Amino acid sequence: DAGVIQSPRHEVTEMGQEVTLRCKPISGHDYLFWYRQTMMRGLELLIYFNNNVPIDDSGMPEDRFSAKMPNASFSTLKIQPSEPRDSAVYFCASSPGRGADQPQHFGDGTRLSIL
């Protein structure tokens, strides 16, 4: 299996630009999670989906952030407009069942830098 695939691996853009991060979960996994990792706050859950439906988006920091999962094999995390404080590593993860009782498989992350 190819594992969780994220793109791009690195993104550098200027403040105010729209940023779109992409994720392809492992086939057959029902849960998809978006995380953000910073030095100050560590790993934080932003949003998660079950069977393509958003279940909990309470971790999404602001209205500038949005996430979609149009089908079982693709999800996007969008930031519009981007700000320097959004600079972080964004991870996508998927799991085959109820997230708390199943191991999560992480993508390699997208390192985002907003100038």
Add this chain to the structure above:
Amino acid sequence: KNEVEQSPQNLTAQEGEFITINCSYSVGISALHWLQQHPGGGIVSLFMLSSGKKKHGRLIATINIQEKHSSLHITASHPRDSAVYICAVPPSFGNEKLTFGTGTRLTIIP
């Protein structure tokens, strides 16, 4: 909210030493996760356990549900074990979300 504390924050040891990393949490849970983050940034799930002990190679994870405490042990440590080890728990029993500890940075010196 489940409060997660890890100790130590940083650990440096000589190759071959026995390593112990601790994780405590405040709210009863269904399962606890141990993750490893490599220096390159990738995250790998090492263990998910809800009771007792699990072993994978030189890694052993234990959990005491009553005391809300888990430990990760590494036997015969090797420089390639150098990484950040993170424990994660759901905020409550049966919840899918995970709250993460701040991680333990382990450095094994040859």
